[in-house]
Amino acid sequence: MSSGGFSTEKPDAELPPWQEMLPGSVLDQAGNSVHRKTGFWRGGGRRPLLDLKLCVQCLHCWISCPDACFILSDGKVIGIDYDHCKGCGICSRECPPMVNAIVLIDEGRFR
Amino acid sequence: MTASRRRSKTKNEVRGMSTQSVPQDRADSDRSRKEVVLSGNMAVAHALRQVDPHVFPGYPITPSTKIMEMVASFIANGEMQCELVAVESEHSALSVAVGAAAAGARVASATSSQGLAFMWEMLYIAAGSQLPMVLAVGNRALSAPINGFSDHGEAMGARDSGWLQFHSESVQETYDNIVQAFRIGEDRRVRLPVMVCLDGFVLTHTSENIFLENDEAIRNFVRPYRTEYTLLNPDRPVSYGLGDPPEFYMEHKMRQQAGMERALQVIEEVGAEFGRCFGRHYGLLDPYRMEDAEVAIVILGSEAGRVKNVVDELRASGKKAGVLRIRFVRPFPDEQIVKHLLPLRAVAVMDRSYAPGAVGAPVFQEIRSSLYEYRGGAPHVINRIYGLGGRELRAADVRTIFSELDSLRAGNESVPAIRLVGLRGEPLPNWRDQQAFKMPVGQS
Ligand code: SF4
Ligand code: SF4
Numbered sequence: 001m002s003s004g005g006f007s008t009e010k011p012d013a014e015l016p017p018w019q020e021m022l023p024g025s026v027l028d029q030a031g032n033s034v035h036r037k038t039g040f041w042r043g044g045g046r047r048p049l050l051d052l053k054l055c056v057q058c059l060h061c062w063i064s065c066p067d068a069c070f071i072l073s074d075g076k077v078i079g080i081d082y083d084h085c086k087g088c089g090i091c092s093r094e095c096p097p098m099v100n101a102i103v104l105i106d107e108g109r110f111r
Numbered sequence: 112m113t114a115s116r117r118r119s120k121t122k123n124e125v126r127g128m129s130t131q132s133v134p135q136d137r138a139d140s141d142r143s144r145k146e147v148v149l150s151g152n153m154a155v156a157h158a159l160r161q162v163d164p165h166v167f168p169g170y171p172i173t174p175s176t177k178i179m180e181m182v183a184s185f186i187a188n189g190e191m192q193c194e195l196v197a198v199e200s201e202h203s204a205l206s207v208a209v210g211a212a213a214a215g216a217r218v219a220s221a222t223s224s225q226g227l228a229f230m231w232e233m234l235y236i237a238a239g240s241q242l243p244m245v246l247a248v249g250n251r252a253l254s255a256p257i258n259g260f261s262d263h264g265e266a267m268g269a270r271d272s273g274w275l276q277f278h279s280e281s282v283q284e285t286y287d288n289i290v291q292a293f294r295i296g297e298d299r300r301v302r303l304p305v306m307v308c309l310d311g312f313v314l315t316h317t318s319e320n321i322f323l324e325n326d327e328a329i330r331n332f333v334r335p336y337r338t339e340y341t342l343l344n345p346d347r348p349v350s351y352g353l354g355d356p357p358e359f360y361m362e363h364k365m366r367q368q369a370g371m372e373r374a375l376q377v378i379e380e381v382g383a384e385f386g387r388c389f390g391r392h393y394g395l396l397d398p399y400r401m402e403d404a405e406v407a408i409v410i411l412g413s414e415a416g417r418v419k420n421v422v423d424e425l426r427a428s429g430k431k432a433g434v435l436r437i438r439f440v441r442p443f444p445d446e447q448i449v450k451h452l453l454p455l456r457a458v459a460v461m462d463r464s465y466a467p468g469a470v471g472a473p474v475f476q477e478i479r480s481s482l483y484e485y486r487g488g489a490p491h492v493i494n495r496i497y498g499l500g501g502r503e504l505r506a507a508d509v510r511t512i513f514s515e516l517d518s519l520r521a522g523n524e525s526v527p528a529i530r531l532v533g534l535r536g537e538p539l540p541n542w543r544d545q546q547a548f549k550m551p552v553g554q555s
Pocket of ligand 2: 054055056057058059060062077094095096100101102
């Protein structure tokens with residue numbers, strides 16, 4: 001049964017019994033979302049495209065993205081992690097209007 | 112965040128109330144306890160003052176408003192360090208409670224009736240996230256029709272939300288329950304939120320002489336709160352409120368259930384320790400003259416006292432009657448209840464709530480289902496629904512129920528299986544039918 005990528009898709013034998021799980025769905029493995037690729041939740045939505053030629057490196061997108069998708073190198077934006085981007089469009093909105101380095105494109109156009 | 116920041120003693124802890132010292136021959140902790148006249152709401156507020164939780168989010172509602180008012184004035188007077196968060200609704204009150212508890216705070220609040228109903232969504236989130244907190248519920252009938260007086264409708268509606276649920280008989284027990292509730296819910300074997308119910312007006316507003324224990328003794332009993340999973344510990348970061356795919360949800364529900372089951376033991380341990388410290392012992396049940404009883408009434412809450420009085424009368428005239436008061440609806444102490452009820456011939460379960468369309472009221476359903484395994488030797492069990500919307504339960508009503516139990520024992524099948532006590536007009540036909548509810552005899 002598919003659970004829309006929500007599921008770990010692991011066989012029972014690889015999953016912990018209830019006694020070994022933390023109470024109340026507490027999770028104590030910080031940063032493990034790197035291993036869960038959730039970018040396809042964009043579904044038929046929109047994908048942000050970044051034009052580095054226009055970018056002025058203000059980092060508004062980096063600090064605003066709720067999914068921490070902006071990849072930095074030496075303190076500079078170099079790309080977007082589409083494995084985790086949900087297509088919310090916040091980055092595009094926060095990129096200064098005079099710069100407008102991020103545009104949102106229908107996912108359908110990439111198929 | 113610990114006892115050290117608290118003042119050792121309040122000067123006017125019983126301000127405006129008559130006080131008298133207690134004879135010195137009690138337990139050690141007595142030295143500075145006081146006998147004071149307090150209503151249930153005041154007793155809850157004083158218990159909270161002494162425990163001094165970190166956060167009290169609240170929204171006032173009759174009949175439990177006084178709790179929040181007093182907590183606010185204790186804080187204003189510097190008698191509590193607690194952060195009172197005034198919000199715009201009960202839904203927000205419990206949302207704040209959930210957030211604060213996830214951050215590692217000790218949290219308490221108070222509500223009633225519609226207020227508890229408005230907390231519904233967050234009740235499940237607090238319990239499902241296994242966040243301990245204490246909520247005083249001044250039981251009041253749910254609308255509509257709007258009524259404002261006491262019954263257990265809202266509490267029974269919340270009985271499957273995953274909260275532990277105390278029902279107190281007296282103001283003293285309410286005070287004691289609030290104190291114990293912190294220890295029980297916060298125990299690592301349990302880690303669940305606790306609701307402490309006190310009947311609206313009958314307990315919330317009625318004054319009673321109670322022992323107000325020494326502040327320091329209560330603090331020592333409750334202990335500083337420590338949780339290993341807090342949002343505010345950068346050395347061990349955790350997340351709360353995550354999504355659970357189908358392959359995890361059931362296991363998390365099982366963890367809640369394990370907390371509930373272990374709570375049975377923790378309640379007894381904490382009740383016994385409370386008894387050693389303060390001289391008032393508590394268990395899961397409060398059996399009254401049940402040793403050799405042949406008929407009994409099972410009841411929760413404040414009306415147990417009235418039933419106990421009638422039992423005393425009946426005992427004086429040679430009738431072997433008893434009362435089994437249940438202190439906890441969740442976890443439901445079925446084994447312990449069955450042990451008390453099996454030797455009996457007939458039992459009336461008195462519910463102060465009702466479930467439209469169900470076969471009898473909640474406590475009745477659970478007790479009958481607990482007894483089903485023993486159907487060959489189980490007593491007759493009938494349901495008497497009383498006191499809805501504050502309808503008075505009179506001693507005469509209780510006597511009638513005991514005489515119904517007697518005629519049931521004598522094989523009289525015309526005793527209705529389920530009946531609203533004091534209802535004008537005949538009960539519904541299928542509620543009268545004893546056959547429909549009779550346990551098949553000799554098949555176990
Ligand atoms: S669209 Fe949303 S999720 Fe994707 S990169 Fe931009 S801000 Fe992040
Ligand atoms: S907000 Fe726009 S200009 Fe600023 S760093 Fe991001 S892409 Fe570049």
